[in-house]
Amino acid sequence: MLLLSPRQLLFLYIGFSIVYISGLFIPLMENDSAQHASMAMKMALNNDFFHIYKGENPYLDKPHLHFWLAAISMKLFGINAVAYRIPALLALILGAFSTKKLSDLLYDQGNTGYLASLIFLSAQTIILSAHDVRTDAVLTGFIIFSVWQFVKFIKTQSSVSAILAGLGTALAFSSKGLMAVVIIGFCIFSYLLYSREWKRFFKLKILVVMISFLAGITPVLYAYYLQFGEEGIRFILFNQSMNRLTATGFKETSPDYFFFFHTLLWAFLPFSLAFYFGVFEKTAFFIKTRFTKIKGIEFLTLGGFWLVMCIFSASRFKLPHYLNGLIPVLSILTAAYLFDLYRKNDVRKLKILYIIQLIVIFAGIPGLGLLTYYFTGIENIAFFILFIVVYVYLLIQVFAKENLFRKYVFISLVFSVAVNIYLNTQFYPVLTQYQGSLKMAEFVSQKNIDKNKIHMLNNYEAWGFDFYTQRNTPRVDESALKKGDYLVIYNEHLQNFKRNYRVIDQENHFRITRLSLKFLNPKTRPAQYEKIFLIEITE
Secondary structure, eight states: OOOSSSHHHHHHHHHHHHHHHHHHTSSTTTTTHHHHHHHHHHHHHHHOOOOOOOOOOOOSSOHHHHHHHHHHHHHHHHHSHHHHHEEEEHHHHHHHHHHHHHHHHOOOSSHHHHHHHHHHHHOHHHHHHSSSSSHHHHHHHHHHHHHHHHHHHHHHHHEEEEHHHHHHHHHHHHHHHHHHHHHHHHHHHHHHHOOOOOHHHTTTTEEEEEEHHHHHHHHHHHHHHHTHHHHHHIIIIIIHHHHHHHHHTTOOOOOOOTTHHHHHHHTTTTTTHHHHHHHHHHHHHHHTTTTTTTTOOOOHEEEHHHHHHHHHHHHHSSOOOGGGGGGHHHHHHHHHHHHHHHTOOOOOHHHHHHHHHHHHHHHHHHHHHIIIIIIIOOOOOHHHHHHHHHHHHHHHHHHOOHHHHHHHHHHHHHHHHHHHHHIIIIIIHHGGGHHHHHHHHHHHTTTTOOGGGEEEEEEOOOHHHHHHTTSSOEEOOGGOOTOOOEEEEEHHHHHTTHHHHHHHEEEEEOTTTTHHHHHHHHHTGGGGOOEEEEEEEOO
C-alpha cells in the first residue's frame, strides 16, 4: 500500500529542494544567526579553530562543531551567507535521509519512510533552521543519524553501526552538549523498553560505541581545555545543561510547563494537529494494552517524545528551537499514524484533519496577499510566478477527485512548499533589509570607508555589521577613540556620548526575529524602529 505515488514523491522532493536552496540566499538575521556567522568568520580569518570568541570576549557556551563546520565552509567558499549555511543544509539532508532509514527499520510498510522524511522537511521550524542558522540544524541531523545507527546496531549487531552510533552521538554532543545525548538516550531507552532487546544492546560491542563516542568528543574537550582549562571541561560535561535547566546565568524565559506543547502547533506545521492526534491515540493504545509487546509496534517515537518533553518542560529556560532535535522522531510518529489511518480507512478522523487543513490553506491565501500588498511587494518576479504556479496546482489538487488520505497528505506538503517558496524569496529578503546593521555595512562598502578605523563600544552586538564588512569590529571604550576614527552606535547611547562627532550615516533598525503586528503595519512601523548611526570622531 502506497500513500503517495512515485510521481508525487518526486514533485515534493523537487519542491522542497527549491525551498531549501532559495533559503541559502536570504541575508543573515540578527541576533543568533549573524552572531554565530561572525564567530565562525573570526575562526576562518584568524586560522584559529581552538579559541572561540563572541566579539572580543571568550565564548563559554555552545560547543565548537557548528562553528568549525561553518568556518571550514567559509575557507572553501568565501565569507558569505551561503557558505555559512551550507553545513546546516547538508546536516538537514542527512537528517531527512536518516529519518527515512530509521522509519524503514521501525515500519516496514508502504512508503512510510519517504512520508516521514517529507514531513520532517516540511516542518516550519526545520525550514527556518536552514536559513536562520544556529546550532540546531547540525544538532538535528546528527541526533537522528545516531538514533538510526543505534537501532540498526541493536537489530543487526553490525560493528560499523556501533562505530557510527558512537560517532553520531559524539557529533551531536559537539553541536550542543548533553541535550543531544539526552534526546538520543531517551529514544533508545524507549525502544529497548518495549522491544525487550536489552541483551542485544548490552553486549561486548557496546564498548565499541563508547570508544567511538569518547574519540569523537575528544576534539571539543581539547578545545575547551585549551581555552578555559578544567573549568571548560566541567562546563560542557555538566554545567552547560544544568545551567539551562535551572536558568542559572540566564534570564528565565517561561515558567509555562506547556510551552513546548503549544510551540509545536506552529513549529510542526503543517502536520501539528495530525501529530497530536497520533500522540494521544498511541498513548491510549499503550495504556490500554499495558505495554504488552505486539509485533509491528514500536515505542521509540512516543516514549522518546514524552520523556524529552517532560525534561524540557521542567526547564526554566525555554526557547522554541530546543525542540528541533526531536522533530525527526515526531515526523516518523506522524507518518506512521497517518499510514495507519489510511490502512484502516478511518475516514471520520481524516475528515476532521482535512477540513481544518483546508481552513488553514484558505486563510493562508489572503494572509500572503496582505503581506505582499502591505509589506513586501514583489521582490523576485520569477519566484513569485513559481509560487503562483505551485499555489494554483495546490488548489487544483484540493478540488480533484482523489483518495481523501492521499489528498490530505499531498496538499499539506504542497501547501508547505508554496508558502515557503514565497517566504524565502519575497518576505524574508525584504524583512532583513530592516536590519540597520546590515544596511550600514552596505553603506560602508559603497562609500569605501576605511574599515580599519571603525569601532563599536564594548559589548555591542551589531553582528550583521561585523559579518557583512567581513571583519570583527573592535569593541572599545569611548575614551580609546581618536580623531578620525568611526564609531557604530545606537541612538540610546549616542544621547550620552561626550566626544565631538559628525554623523556619516543613519539607518533604521528593527530586531526582525521579534516580529509584531505594529511593525508589520506600515502605519505604526516607524515608531518601532531603533536608530543606528555611523559617526566620525572630530576631536
